[in-house]
Amino acid sequence: MVKEVGRKLIAQNKKARHDYSIEDVFECGLVLTGTEVKSLRLGRASLIDGFAMVQDGELWLSGVHIPEYTEGTWTNHTPRRDRKLLVHKQELHRLIGKLKEGGTTLIPLSLYFKDGKAKIELALARGKKAHDKRAALMEREAGREAEREISRRQSGKSSKRTKFDD
Numbered sequence: 001m002v003k004e005v006g007r008k009l010i011a012q013n014k015k016a017r018h019d020y021s022i023e024d025v026f027e028c029g030l031v032l033t034g035t036e037v038k039s040l041r042l043g044r045a046s047l048i049d050g051f052a053m054v055q056d057g058e059l060w061l062s063g064v065h066i067p068e069y070t071e072g073t074w075t076n077h078t079p080r081r082d083r084k085l086l087v088h089k090q091e092l093h094r095l096i097g098k099l100k101e102g103g104t105t106l107i108p109l110s111l112y113f114k115d116g117k118a119k120i121e122l123a124l125a126r127g128k129k130a131h132d133k134r135a136a137l138m139e140r141e142a143g144r145e146a147e148r149e150i151s152r153r154q155s156g157k158s159s160k161r162t163k164f165d166d
Contacts, residue, residue: 003115003116004113004115004116005115006114006115007112007113007114008113009110009111009112009114010040010043010044010045010110010111010112010113010118011043011045011046011047011110011111012047012109012110012111013047013048013050013107013110015048015107016047016107016108016109016125017109018121018133018136019127019128019133020105020107020123020125020126020127020128021125021126021128021132022109022123022124022125023098023104023123023124023125023126024098024123025060025109025121025122025123025124026087026091026121026122026125027114027119027120027121027122028059028060028084028085028086028087028119028120028121028122028126029086029087029117029118029119030083030084030085030086030118030119030120031083031084031085031086032083032118033075033077033085034075035069035072035075035076035077035079036066036069036083038069038071038072039066039067039068039069040066040111040113040118042069042112043132044066044067045064045065045066045067045108045111046064046065047064047108047109047111048065048066049063049064049065050062050063050064050107050108051106051107051108052085052106052107052108052122053106054092054099055093055094057092058084058085058092059084059085059087059092059095059106060082060083060084060085061082061083061084061085061108061120062083063080064080064083064108064111065079065080066079067079067106085120085122091097095124098124099101099124101126102164103126104124104126105124105125105126105127106122106123106124106125107122107123107125108120108121108122109121109122109123109125137142
């Protein structure tokens with residue numbers, strides 16, 4: 001069998017970047033059962049309600065939904081079970097310190113296969129308030145308008161007509 005090379009995206013949490021301000025991003029391995037891996041290879045997973053927590057000095061992923069493998073039998077897994085995350089000890093101690101500061105949480109951004117191994121990208125994040133979300137949307141829209149205006153001027157078209165255009 002040929003060994004997989006590269007990165008194959010399985011699931012992405014697009015809403016996380018809207019709801020949270022991302023401070024730090026890092027990669028973790030996952031401890032999975034056989035039917036979970038088979039289900040992931042079919043591209044089936046949801047990170048919507050997922051979060052990571054530190055419990056007894058270990059990092060755990062909770063709330064991530066990996067549906068049961070359709071061809072599985074009695075060996076099938078529970079779809080929303082807690083899964084252990086694999087990180088280096090130094091990285092875990094650094095995370096524990098940042099989480100104790102308060103106001104931060106660990107959320108999954110994406111789930112993917114990297115060289116045949118399941119990995120998850122976690123973000124150390126702070127929740128945004130409603131007015132922060134509106135400000136970010138307005139800022140993004142203003143940037144888009146500025147880009148449109150620049151491209152119009154470079155192409156020689158003016159966005160506004162003046163009385164001298166005739």
